[in-house]
Amino acid sequence: MDNVIRRRTIGARVARFSLYAVLILAALFYLMPLVVMLITSVKPLEEITPGTLLSLPREPTLAPWVKAWGEACTGMRCEGVGGYFYNSIAIVVPAVLISTAIGALNGYALTKWRFKGSELVFALMLFGCFIPFQVVLLPMAQTLGWLGLSSSRAGLILVHVVFGIAFTTLFFRNFYVAVPTELISAAKLDGAGFFRIFWRILLPVSAPIVVVSVIWQFTQIWNDFLFGVAFSAHDTQPVTVALNNLVNTSTGAKEYNVDMAAAMIAALPTLVVYVLAGKYFVRGLTAGSVKG
Amino acid sequence: MKPASTPAARPGVIVPRAGRPSPAARFQDWLPRLVLSPSIAISLFFVYGFMLWTFILSLTSSRMLPSYEFVGFAQYARLMTSDRWWVASTNLVVFGGLFVAICLVLGLLLAILLDQRIRQEGALRTLYLYPMALSFIVTGVVWKWLLNPGLGIQAMVRGWGFENFRFDWLVDPDMAVYTLVIAAVWQASGFVMALFLAGLRGIDDSILKAAQLDGASLPRIYWRVVIPCLRPVVFSAVMILSHIAIKSFDLVVALTGGGPGYASDLPATFMYAHAFTRAQIGLGSASAMLMLGGVLAILVPYLYSELRSRRHG
Incomplete structure (x- = not known):
């Protein structure tokens, strides 16, 4: 009897051990590229060729970061990715705020002021989440030209707002559907208007979904490359485009450490957001996919 | 046709309907649609209109610049080959x-x-x-x-x-x-x-x-x-x-x-x-x-x- 129990616990222990081993191996697989990126970005160039991916720098240096930020060549110019980082901020901040505000109002109107055809309107807008953007690129380029917004930051903001509101409307609509209607009906009977009800009743409970929407839009727009490369010029490019140019610029010796530092710079904002607000990030990712 | 003022009213809640609604009340009824209309317009133009536009371009011989010389499905035939x-x-x-x-x-x-x-x-x-x-x-x-x-x-x-x-x-x-x-x-x-x-x-x-x-x-x-x-x-x-x-x-x-x-x-x-x-x-x-x-x-x-x-x- 005793024997059986002991054997079982040993078996269970082995199982438990292999379980953790597999999970940790998987963690290493996901972690390895980030670690390599970080190690390489602080290695002097002379240590890269003789060393290997995982060998630690003997004389760690921040010079590659400095160079990536302010001196490295991205195509014809050699001013680093710093300026493009600011471009990204200048595009992302207004685009996120505007698309979230519009999405909130849309979601509110679609759920609390239903009218004939409001479901159809929602379905119509939702489709915008699914189209491959290649199908709008050429007309968009021409339209931006007509509007006088070709290759401008304002043009990119417009593009991101236009194709972002489908998602933000979806988030807010699904969130507001669950807010009880009784309060709003009562407020309507009391004569409160559309905006007053939104401001006083809906907005105060919207904090979680605002965070989800802001984070989702922030990561989407920050990480965008397609619109950035199609609709920007040298001085309005977002950082993802600049990073790609930097890596593909071949003048002199290839500076892998600078490439990695630039990649870290481009990745840091979304990584920081993910670490600080991972819960909301996951909720945004799953909002459209898991029923609720 | 039903007036637009009933949407969110639950069954059992009596919506006061005293004669013709005032202009202000009617404005309130239309406000949600007004708020949605820019997004609807954006969606119709930038999503559906652009899809149609791209489809039309795909039927033309456009090269460097869009031209509207129609060639039927020739571009699709070219793709296939x-x-x-x-x-x-x-x-x-x-x-x-x-x-x-x-x-x-x-x-x-x-x-x-x-x-x-x-x-x-x-x-x-x-x-x-x-x-x-x-x-x-x-x-x-x-x-x-x-x-x-x-x-x-x-x-x-x-x-x-x-x-x-x-x-x-x-x-x-x-x-x-x-x-x-x-x-x-x-x-x-x-x-x-x-x-x-x-x-x-x-x-x-x-x-x-x-x-x-x-x-x-x-x-x-x-x-x-x-x-x-x-x-x-x-x-x-x-x-x-x-x-x-x-x-x-x-x-x-x-x-x-x-x-x-x-x-x-x-x-x-x-x-x-x-x-x-x-x-x-x-x-x-x-x-x-x-x-x-x-x-x-x-x-x-x-x-x-x-x-x-x-x-x-």
């Missing part, structure tokens, strides 16, 4: 199929393992998921470095003493498309894990208890009871992943550049190259329309089943 388009489409099937399949298997496996009351579950979950926060450009740049035969993984393993180790897929025309699979799986499988984990947590414990009382072994319970419960999650995950696969553009640009030659082109890079750099707007538009067709082929069955289950559930 274009070797590069076939390479791109075949690559999408290979890349998309492997990407979706591996993400599902890996995601499900990790989710099941993580669901065994693991210590530090939160930390592990964070590690599995963080690549999803990165830009595909960053992912491409990093994996290009890792897969670089001279300095990356191949060199490292050779340095450990395995002199004949070969891992040069990045520069091998037959294998380059698989490097896209590796990088994309790295980026998205953690997300699939999160989807499955949420699904697992949603399964009623009593079902599992009952199966255990029946004496079923753990793998059997998972195979026969748990995984069938996750069917809707599998469905959503397949939808999202194939959508990512069809839209994949940045990853190809950053990791392989479509090369060597055009060996690892995908339809998204094909479209961009022809419409924006090779002055073949007509052909590029035709390829964009086929991409849209591909998305619809996945989307329509998904939406159909979604609507059905909502009606029945």
Whole structure:
């Protein structure tokens, strides 16, 4: 009897051990590229060729970061990715705020002021989440030209707002559907208007979904490359485009450490957001996919 | 016709209707529609109008600039005889199929393992998921470095003493498309894990208890009871992943550049190259329309089943 129990616990222990081993191996697989990126970005160039991916720098240096930020060549110019980082901020901040505000109002109107055809309107807008953007690129380029917004930051903001509101409307609509209607009906009977009800009743409970929407839009727009490369010029490019140019610029010796530092710079904002607000990030990712 | 003032009124709540509504009240009724109208207009113009516009362009002989000289479906016929388009489409099937399949298997496996009351579950979950926060450009740049035969993984393993180790897929025309699979799986499988984990947590414990009382072994319970419960999650995950696969553009640009030659082109890079750099707007538009067709082929069955289950559930 005793024997059986002991054997079982040993078996269970082995199982438990292999379980953790597999999970940790998987963690290493996901972690390895980030670690390599970080190690390489602080290695002097002379240590890269003789060393290997995982060998630690003997004389760690921040010079590659400095160079990536302010001196490295991205195509014809050699001013680093710093300026493009600011471009990204200048595009992302207004685009996120505007698309979230519009999405909130849309979601509110679609759920609390239903009218004939409001479901159809929602379905119509939702489709915008699914189209491959290649199908709008050429007309968009021409339209931006007509509007006088070709290759401008304002043009990119417009593009991101236009194709972002489908998602933000979806988030807010699904969130507001669950807010009880009784309060709003009562407020309507009391004569409160559309905006007053939104401001006083809906907005105060919207904090979680605002965070989800802001984070989702922030990561989407920050990480965008397609619109950035199609609709920007040298001085309005977002950082993802600049990073790609930097890596593909071949003048002199290839500076892998600078490439990695630039990649870290481009990745840091979304990584920081993910670490600080991972819960909301996951909720945004799953909002459209898991029923609720 | 019903007046527009009844929408949110619950049955039983009496809406006062004293004669003709005042102009202010009527304005309030129309306000929600007014608020929605810019978005509706945007959607009609920028989504539906642009789709139509691209379709029209695909019927023209446009090269460098859009022209409206119609040539029927000649651009589609050209696509069908274009070797590069076939390479791109075949690559999408290979890349998309492997990407979706591996993400599902890996995601499900990790989710099941993580669901065994693991210590530090939160930390592990964070590690599995963080690549999803990165830009595909960053992912491409990093994996290009890792897969670089001279300095990356191949060199490292050779340095450990395995002199004949070969891992040069990045520069091998037959294998380059698989490097896209590796990088994309790295980026998205953690997300699939999160989807499955949420699904697992949603399964009623009593079902599992009952199966255990029946004496079923753990793998059997998972195979026969748990995984069938996750069917809707599998469905959503397949939808999202194939959508990512069809839209994949940045990853190809950053990791392989479509090369060597055009060996690892995908339809998204094909479209961009022809419409924006090779002055073949007509052909590029035709390829964009086929991409849209591909998305619809996945989307329509998904939406159909979604609507059905909502009606029945």
